[in-house]
Amino acid sequence: MKAKFDREMIITSKEIPPPPLEDIRVALEKALSENYKEAQVEIVDCPNLTEAPFGLAAPGLGGKTALADVGGVPYLVPGPAKWLERVYNLDHTASQVDIPGALVIGAGAGSKHDVGVNSELIPNIRTRGGENKRRNLTHCSRIDPADDSKSLLLRYEEDLNSADFTLLGNLFFSEGKSSSKVLKVTTKTRTGTEGSIVTCMRKGLAEAFSVPVGMGGTFLQAAGTVKYHVMPEFSACPLDSDDKVNAWLRYFNFEAPFVNMATFISKDPDLDLRVEHTHGYSTVNQTGGHYHYDVTPETIEYVGYFTPAQKIYRIDAPTETHMIGRD
Numbered sequence: 001m002k003a004k005f006d007r008e009m010i011i012t013s014k015e016i017p018p019p020p021l022e023d024i025r026v027a028l029e030k031a032l033s034e035n036y037k038e039a040q041v042e043i044v045d046c047p048n049l050t051e052a053p054f055g056l057a058a059p060g061l062g063g064k065t066a067l068a069d070v071g072g073v074p075y076l077v078p079g080p081a082k083w084l085e086r087v088y089n090l091d092h093t094a095s096q097v098d099i100p101g102a103l104v105i106g107a108g109a110g111s112k113h114d115v116g117v118n119s120e121l122i123p124n125i126r127t128r129g130g131e132n133k134r135r136n137l138t139h140c141s142r143i144d145p146a147d148d149s150k151s152l153l154l155r156y157e158e159d160l161n162s163a164d165f166t167l168l169g170n171l172f173f174s175e176g177k178s179s180s181k182v183l184k185v186t187t188k189t190r191t192g193t194e195g196s197i198v199t200c201m202r203k204g205l206a207e208a209f210s211v212p213v214g215m216g217g218t219f220l221q222a223a224g225t226v227k228y229h230v231m232p233e234f235s236a237c238p239l240d241s242d243d244k245v246n247a248w249l250r251y252f253n254f255e256a257p258f259v260n261m262a263t264f265i266s267k268d269p270d271l272d273l274r275v276e277h278t279h280g281y282s283t284v285n286q287t288g289g290h291y292h293y294d295v296t297p298e299t300i301e302y303v304g305y306f307t308p309a310q311k312i313y314r315i316d317a318p319t320e321t322h323m324i325g326r327d
């Protein structure tokens, strides 16, 4: 039987050659310093990110890199959600962006075919087809059917034996090599008004560079509390405004430690992109969801590792699009 993701998809792409790493470092440090009391960005050798607290499926973020924006919010809202037809697969996307065996991290929607309900996907997988053994550490977070004020964290491989997702995904691909230099970002105590470290970095790059700069990476919420959302089951009524989307989503304040998988691009090179999307999870607290912003500026602390993307792909873009629900 043909897999649900094995179908014709329109794929477009653009090369986005990154500026020199030192220039990115300076731009990020400037933006973060304006928003956090302590902010440091350094160019470092990539530590082994398979180790705690990060726990990635591959040691580094190096080698060939790419971002992909797969599907899109218009497959979910206004609805009915097109989860039956818009099925994708993490191993398959790695071959679609021509990095077989890639480490894939980022944000997406879990497959209702496998999870049973709509959910948040936190991709973290070394895909098949490369030199290294496949390793799927992807998780998903769903609303607890026994108590809808709680969320449940599931292991995508062990609990569901799946690498599929539906509707949308914002993914960062690398060869997972530890040989490349990366940007280490450390911040402590927020003094500015931008509650999202990802938005802060993205806007800093947009200010510093006229060309689009794409980034991916992982960051630990080392201290403090952050607001996340988890999508509940699909809405019976069409979600035709941001207000309706916000009323439908379930919001949670999750404590540290919590590891996020970030994707962002400073500006959209006319590909109808979602310019940032970050999901994460905590195996310590058994929580997971979509990252919004910290709610404890005095105590928030982050440490993360990021690297630029060389190319941006747009896969299976909706033909009818809108700007609802992209933050």
Ligand SMILES: [Zn+2]
Residues within 6 Å of the ligand: 107, 108, 120, 277, 278, 279, 290, 291
């Ligand atoms: Zn999300």
